[in-house]
Amino acid sequence: MFEHLLNGFAVALLPLNLLIALAGCLVGTLIGVLPGLGPTATLAMLIPLVFSMPPATALILLTSVYYGSMYGGSTTSILVNIPGESASVITTIDGHKMAMQGRAGPALAIAAIGSFIAGTFSVLMLTFVGAPIARYALLFGPAEFFALMVFGLCTVASLTGTNVTKSIISTCLGLMIATVGIDLVSGAARFTFGNPFLQDGVDFVVVAIGMFALTEVVITAREVHAGTRAQIVKAGRVWISWSEFVYSLPAILRGTVFGFVIGMLPGAGATLSTFIAYNLEKRVCKNPERLGTGDIRGVANPESANNAASGASLVPLLTLGLPGGGATAVMLGALMMLDITPGPLMFEKHGAIVWTLIASMYVGNTLLLLLNWPLVNVFARVMRIPAKYLMPTVLVISTIGVWSLSYSAVDLVLTGAAGLLGYYMRVHKYPVEPLILGLILGGRLEQAYRQALIISKGSNMIFFEKPIALVLLICAVLFLFLPTLLKKSQQFRAVQESASAG
Numbered sequence: 036m037f038e039h040l041l042n043g044f045a046v047a048l049l050p051l052n053l054l055i056a057l058a059g060c061l062v063g064t065l066i067g068v069l070p071g072l073g074p075t076a077t078l079a080m081l082i083p084l085v086f087s088m089p090p091a092t093a094l095i096l097l098t099s100v101y102y103g104s105m106y107g108g109s110t111t112s113i114l115v116n117i118p119g120e121s122a123s124v125i126t127t128i129d130g131h132k133m134a135m136q137g138r139a140g141p142a143l144a145i146a147a148i149g150s151f152i153a154g155t156f157s158v159l160m161l162t163f164v165g166a167p168i169a170r171y172a173l174l175f176g177p178a179e180f181f182a183l184m185v186f187g188l189c190t191v192a193s194l195t196g197t198n199v200t201k202s203i204i205s206t207c208l209g210l211m212i213a214t215v216g217i218d219l220v221s222g223a224a225r226f227t228f229g230n231p232f233l234q235d236g237v238d239f240v241v242v243a244i245g246m247f248a249l250t251e252v253v254i255t256a257r258e259v260h261a262g263t264r265a266q267i268v269k270a271g272r273v274w275i276s277w278s279e280f281v282y283s284l285p286a287i288l289r290g291t292v293f294g295f296v297i298g299m300l301p302g303a304g305a306t307l308s309t310f311i312a313y314n315l316e317k318r319v320c321k322n323p324e325r326l327g328t329g330d331i332r333g334v335a336n337p338e339s340a341n342n343a344a345s346g347a348s349l350v351p352l353l354t355l356g357l358p359g360g361g362a363t364a365v366m367l368g369a370l371m372m373l374d375i376t377p378g379p380l381m382f383e384k385h386g387a388i389v390w391t392l393i394a395s396m397y398v399g400n401t402l403l404l405l406l407n408w409p410l411v412n413v414f415a416r417v418m419r420i421p422a423k424y425l426m427p428t429v430l431v432i433s434t435i436g437v438w439s440l441s442y443s444a445v446d447l448v449l450t451g452a453a454g455l456l457g458y459y460m461r462v463h464k465y466p467v468e469p470l471i472l473g474l475i476l477g478g479r480l481e482q483a484y485r486q487a488l489i490i491s492k493g494s495n496m497i498f499f500e501k502p503i504a505l506v507l508l509i510c511a512v513l514f515l516f517l518p519t520l521l522k523k524s525q526q527f528r529a530v531q532e533s534a535s536a537g
Contacts, residue, residue: 039390040162040390040394042387043387043391043392043394043395044398046091046387046394047095047397051092052091052095055099056398056399056402057099058096058099059095059097059100059399060099060100060103060106060399060402061103062077062103063077063099063100063101063102063104063105063106063107064106064107064403065107066107067106067108068108068110068111068119074104074105074362075362075364075365077100077104078365078366081100082365085097086373090373090385091391093369093373094366094370094391094392095392097366097369098395099395099399099402101366102154102342102345102396102399102400103399104120104362105150105341106146106150106407108122108126109123109126109130109143109334109338110143110146110414112124112126112127112131113131113142113143114134114414115131115417115429116131116247117244117247117251117429121306121471121475122306122309122341122344123309123337123338124243124306124309124468124471125310125313125333125337126309126333126334126337126338126341127468128313128326128327128333129142129329130333130334132327139414141274142334143410143414144275145275145280145287145331145338146335146338147411148287148404149291149335149338150341150403150404150407151342151404152287152291153290153291153294153338153346154343155397155400156295157291157295157343157344157347157349158346158396161347161350161353175503176487177483177484178483178487178490178497179503181484181487181498182507183297183300183507184307184479184480185480185508185511186311186508186510186514187310187311187472187476188206188469188480189514189515190311190315190511190514191310191314191466191468198464199516201464202466202469205460205465205466205467205469205470207473208473209469209470209471210474210477212473212474212477213237213473213474214477215227215233215236216233216234217235219478219481219482219485230445232441232445233445236478237474238446239471239474240436241440241449242450242471243471244436244437244450245450245454245456246454246456246457246467246471247467248454249433249451250457251426251429253454253458254458254461255426256422259423274411275331279331285320286320286332286335286336287336289315289319289336290312290316290336290337291340291343294309294339294340294341294344294347295343295344295346296347297312297340297344297347298340298343298344298346299347299348299351304344304348305341305342306472306475307475307476308341308344309337309340310468310472312336313333313337316336349363349396352367353381353389353392354381355378356376356381434450437450
């Protein structure tokens with residue numbers, strides 16, 4: 036194994052391949068930073084380019100862009116409260132609050148460090164135990180995936196503390212938006228109102244930019260006008276202290292492990308991994324009440340889970356031929372076009388290419404850390420731009436990002452509507468993140484549910500007959516009602532203590 040890995044490094048460190056990896060990391064980081072662009076669409080656009088490359092070089096380019104986009108997605112989440120891609124939604128909760136407190140530098144720095152640690156861990160797992168672990172992913176069928184996504188949706192109750200009702204309403208609203216478009220089974224149009232532009236559904240980017248970017252612009256303008264928000268946020272340090280790193284390290288490690296385990300499941304994706312990892316972090320960490328108030332662990336944990344899941348998604352892709360999401364599905368298509376068939380015999384038939392790819396991922400992770408290290412200072416300076424100039428710039432970039440999706444005025448109208456809804460939710464303390472997760476998972480949730488019913492010939496008992504699905508559903512119910520039960524328990528203890536004291 037070590038001999039194969041050394042041979043892989045010999046190829047990955049060739050000047051051309053090293054240059055390709057560097058270019059891919061830069062492009063990927065830029066993609067992650069700019070809202071509207073995403074790794075899936077970018078990888079699809081790169082497919083014609085890779086035809087003229089050797090297979091190993093082509094894979095280095097694709098994986099570098101994929102990894103880079105995961106790194107860059109946190110930047111706008113932290114600085115201007117706009118997730119660069121779906122897996123960075125959770126980062127906005129604590130990351131932007133840190134930026135508004137003048138701690139944009141430490142937030143960006145811990146995102147880069149956590150991403151490096153998690154990315155390196157996922158590559159190590161792929162190197163040594165990727166193939167054996169991937170076989171366990173086959174235990175997950177439609178029933179198990181449905182239960183996993185229900186579990187992910189139910190865990191968002193902790194995002195709002197004890198106010199489970201508002202979180203459930205927000206989640207259901209996201210699931211409702213996800214039903215717009217063509218029904219996958221019958222082919223009938225649902226809730227499109229005769230508009231052909233809605234037949235493909237409502238894009239996540241449209242809703243996210245409306246609810247995050249437009250809402251942030253309006254709220255910032257209102258606060259600046261009222262004098263409750265400073266025009267310029269004073270930036271402090273641009274790097275983290277040793278004590279902050281030690282404080283964040285347990286959150287990084289937990290996010291890395293949770294992200295890898297969930298991200299390895301075909302179809303789960305990095306987004307679901309970040310939500311579950313963040314919510315589990317709130318359950319097991321010390322002083323969980325600090326999360327959501329600008330705690331550095333709230334950036335370290337989801338960013339680690341994000342990159343661990345991204346690396347983990349390559350495990351089933353290479354060893355089983357099963358893509359873990361949209362980006363890896365495009366990579367699967369590129370592999371097939373290069374006459375490389377992923378599967379159990381991948382390491383035997385195409386061993387040289389696989390080990391070169393693994394070695395390039397080690398190199399790519401290092402390059403991304405070295406690239407993001409100096410960029411922390413550059414990006415942190417964005418917070419020094421007066422709000423009256425920064426917010427209009429954000430509005431222009433966001434509008435261009437939405438327009439670039441399909442060049443449709445309908446998307447712009449939907450973005451405006453999402454902005455109004457997001458503003459209402461922010462004012463009335465409804466969490467936006469559960470809605471986004473419901474929108475992202477809605478289609479896959481419905482598809483898994485229908486597939487499970489087809490397998491069971493219409494019986495819902497399949498979800499209780501499968502042990503993994505049953506355990507996940509029980510955990511989902513516990514997560515949903517646990518905050519309320521804990522609150523009732525605390526109130527009961529307080530009453531008992533006051534009665535005994537009297």
